[in-house]
Amino acid sequence: MTPGVHPGPRAPMRGAPMSFMQPMPEPQQQHVAAPRTKFPAGQAPEHPRKILHHNNKRLHQPRVTAIQQKGFDMDRKSHDEMLLKVAELSMNPPLDASGQKMVPIIRGGCVFYVTAEEHATMGEAGAQALTQVDQPPGSFYQQYMQRLETAGLPPPGRRMPSSYFSTEEIRSDLLRKNALILAVPDADSQDEQLPQLVSQRYHSLLPLDDPSNTDRSVRFCGLPSRTYKAINIDDGMAYALKRLDGFRPTSFDFVLASVEVWSKLQHPCITPVRQAFITKDFSPTVTPGSLVYVYDYIPGAVTLEAAHLRSNEVIPVSETVIWAYVSQLVSALRSIHSNGLAARVIDSSKIILSGRHRIRLSCVGILDVLKNDRNRSLSELQQQDLIALGRLILSLACGTSQVLQNVGKTMETIFMKSPLSAELKNLVIMLLSKPSATGVGYPTVYDISTVIQNRTMTEFEHALHHADILEGELAKELDNGRLFRLQAKLGLIMDRPEDEQNPSWSETGDRYLLKLFKDYLYHQQTEDGSPLLDLAHVVDSLNKLDVGDSEQILLMSQDQQSLLVASYRDLKRCVENAFNEMCSKHRQHALSGMNVRNYMS
Numbered sequence: 001m002t003p004g005v006h007p008g009p010r011a012p013m014r015g016a017p018m019s020f021m022q023p024m025p026e027p028q029q030q031h032v033a034a035p036r037t038k039f040p041a042g043q044a045p046e047h048p049r050k051i052l053h054h055n056n057k058r059l060h061q062p063r064v065t066a067i068q069q070k071g072f073d074m075d076r077k078s079h080d081e082m083l084l085k086v087a088e089l090s091m092n093p094p095l096d097a098s099g100q101k102m103v104p105i106i107r108g109g110c111v112f113y114v115t116a117e118e119h120a121t122m123g124e125a126g127a128q129a130l131t132q133v134d135q136p137p138g139s140f141y142q143q144y145m146q147r148l149e150t151a152g153l154p155p156p157g158r159r160m161p162s163s164y165f166s167t168e169e170i171r172s173d174l175l176r177k178n179a180l181i182l183a184v185p186d187a188d189s190q191d192e193q194l195p196q197l198v199s200q201r202y203h204s205l206l207p208l209d210d211p212s213n214t215d216r217s218v219r220f221c222g223l224p225s226r227t228y229k230a231i232n233i234d235d236g237m238a239y240a241l242k243r244l245d246g247f248r249p250t251s252f253d254f255v256l257a258s259v260e261v262w263s264k265l266q267h268p269c270i271t272p273v274r275q276a277f278i279t280k281d282f283s284p285t286v287t288p289g290s291l292v293y294v295y296d297y298i299p300g301a302v303t304l305e306a307a308h309l310r311s312n313e314v315i316p317v318s319e320t321v322i323w324a325y326v327s328q329l330v331s332a333l334r335s336i337h338s339n340g341l342a343a344r345v346i347d348s349s350k351i352i353l354s355g356r357h358r359i360r361l362s363c364v365g366i367l368d369v370l371k372n373d374r375n376r377s378l379s380e381l382q383q384q385d386l387i388a389l390g391r392l393i394l395s396l397a398c399g400t401s402q403v404l405q406n407v408g409k410t411m412e413t414i415f416m417k418s419p420l421s422a423e424l425k426n427l428v429i430m431l432l433s434k435p436s437a438t439g440v441g442y443p444t445v446y447d448i449s450t451v452i453q454n455r456t457m458t459e460f461e462h463a464l465h466h467a468d469i470l471e472g473e474l475a476k477e478l479d480n481g482r483l484f485r486l487q488a489k490l491g492l493i494m495d496r497p498e499d500e501q502n503p504s505w506s507e508t509g510d511r512y513l514l515k516l517f518k519d520y521l522y523h524q525q526t527e528d529g530s531p532l533l534d535l536a537h538v539v540d541s542l543n544k545l546d547v548g549d550s551e552q553i554l555l556m557s558q559d560q561q562s563l564l565v566a567s568y569r570d571l572k573r574c575v576e577n578a579f580n581e582m583c584s585k586h587r588q589h590a591l592s593g594m595n596v597r598n599y600m601s
Contacts, residue, residue: 164539165480166473173355180299181238183229194228195281198292202230202241210306223247223370229297238297239274242363243282247291247370252278255291255369262365265339269332271295271352271362293366298354304392305348309401316399319420323452324357326393326427327459330452332361333385333445342381344368346388348401383442390431393424407432427451483542486575493578494518511574513566516555517545523558541568548572 096102096115103114165171185194185206194205208227226243249255259276266272273295280289304325308317329346336343344367345351352362394415395401403410411432416425430443430451449456494514521541524532544551549568556563 164476164535166476170470170473177299181297198230198241198281199277199279201233202239202294203233204231205229205241208240238299240271240295240297240362242293242295242366244291244293244366244370245283245286247278248288249278249291249369254372258365258368259293261341262368265335265341265364267332267335269328269360270335270364271298271360273365291369293363295362298352298360301352301354301360303349304351304353304359304396305401307353308396308399309348314399316418317396319397319424321357322393322396322424323455324459324462325359325396326389326452327456328359329361329389329392330445330448330456333389334449336364337382337385337445340378342378343385344371344381346385346392348392348395351392382445386431386443386445386448390428393428393431397424397428423455479543482546483539486542486546489575489579490514490518493575493582510570511578513555513564513571514574514578516557516562516564517566517571519558520553520555544568545571545575 094102100116103116183206184204192207194207197203198205206229208229224245228241228243229238230241231238255276259273262273263275273293275294276292277294278289278291280286282290308315329351333343333346343361343364345361345363350361350363351359353359391404391407394407394410395404397418397420398410398414403414411428415428427448431448433442443451521538524534524537526532545568547568552565552567554563554565
């Protein structure tokens with residue numbers, strides 16, 4: 001028999017909530033028959049279906065068995081309505097898959113349909129099902145719970161354990177990023193001797209460059225460059241240090257002014273620059289030293305060149321991914337150009353990829369210092385940004401950067417003959433068109449934004465959808481910190497050796513309730529003596545304890561000789577009193593003077 005709903009109360013366990021120990025109010029005498037439910041002929045349900053469910057409190061009754069045995073789970077009116085309903089349905093029952101009439105039975109206030117063979121195997125209990133509603137749980141209940149357990153489903157009225165925590169994919173991704181942030185250098189595998197401390201502020205340097213890439217200085221005016229992850233002493237955060245050797249600035253004030261301008265530019269697709277300095281910590285004998293730019297560290301990020309253009313096989317990037325990249329890059333360029341700046345780093349080696357199709361511009365502001373060409377106007381530099389964007393799209397669409405050696409030939413023989421959309425092809429033609437000497441007629445970033453607005457709206461919808469998913473995952477973890485602090489309080493104040501002889505923790509003290517509550521929370525057992533592993537019961541009880549609910553529960557000692565009735569409000573008062581007393585002792589004896597309560601309240 002395959003029930004569709006919870007047929008009755010769960011197995012008994014110690015500590016039943018007292019709010020369900022009160023008898024039901026006297027029912028009114030008016031009898032109202034339930035509406036008739038019809039099923040089309042020949043369309044029998046594959047599983048027994050629920051017809052009635054009279055008691056909405058059944059979601060809380062799984063912890064009480066004696067109540068159902070005393071007949072308090074259904075009043076006389078519901079009892080009569082149930083019998084009338086069964087009598088009515090038995091006149092016109094649905095058909096099973098073989099065309100035979102199904103038999104209605106009652107379990108725990110619910111009507112189920114079973115086949116005639118299943119009804120015959122139920123024996124005497126099945127024959128009495130049509131005349132007795134308040135049946136104690138028997139083999140039917142056990143079979144039902146076993147099927148739930150086999151299917152990996154929670155008990156009736158309980159949430160799935162996965163609904164309390166984020167998905168494993170998000171958790172593993174965050175844990176991986178956290179591990180990268182906390183990674184420390186391996187002295188045996190380093191190819192260079194790194195300083196212990198840089199600029200008296202950054203320590204634990206870890207190289208981030210790809211060891212297989214030996215060409216690290218082509219696009220930085222011939223200066224050798226390295227990238228490291230380092231931890232800041234002041235705030236303990238991880239940052240990316242871009243080191244440039246052999247730079248001789250005419251005035252370091254110009255470097256500071258450039259960093260100040262770029263640090264004010266905040267955009268989700270631009271890696272923020274934090275500071276710049278010159279140091280001899282890397283090479284004490286080299287004058288004037290190394291120029292170091294400090295950026296936010298993006299854990300797990302790789303360049304677009306490493307992700308798409310460095311493999312042995314030529315694999316073109318899909319058009320969907322290209323449009324995702326283009327939308328983000330145009331948005332970043334729009335912000336940069338509107339602030340009177342030029343990116344000058346639209347290159348596959350300077351754009352980092354983190355997560356799914358999430359890109360950022362890196363190394364911004366460096367070329368403003370290394371290649372400060374005052375003969376080139378700002379509009380010309382901004383046009384070069386758009387031309388570089390077209391070249392980037394072309395290399396991604398062809399799957400290799402080698403096509404950039406002859407752009408005209410690549411456009412004719414490869415790109416224009418590819419199955420890409422005409423919209424993307426027209427965009428590349430617009431970006432790679434040769435600007436005039438005055439720049440008249442060449443599109444601006446605002447023109448490009450208008451051209452790709454439909455694709456941008458699609459990416460915007462995807463971003464909102466992804467934000468909704470992350471917000472839903474965050475909501476699962478919303479109460480974890482609060483419940484952890486409550487658990488920490490209970491762990492700190494209970495089972496302390498110095499309180500073994502304390503009268504307040506004896507069987508006559510108020511705080512003795514906390515000992516019993518611990519058993520109620522974690523040490524409950526089912527009817528057959530097996531441990532009860534119900535996460536929803538733990539979470540629900542801790543939530544009620546945290547708010548001090550007035551609901552009363554029955555607490556029982558482990559030897560089953562003591563029974564106490566207490567409300568969550570009383571238990572919360574015990575927790576607060578015991579914790580305040582412990583904090584007072586700590587403040588009296590702690591030399592540091594740290595106020596523990598600030599961390600636990």
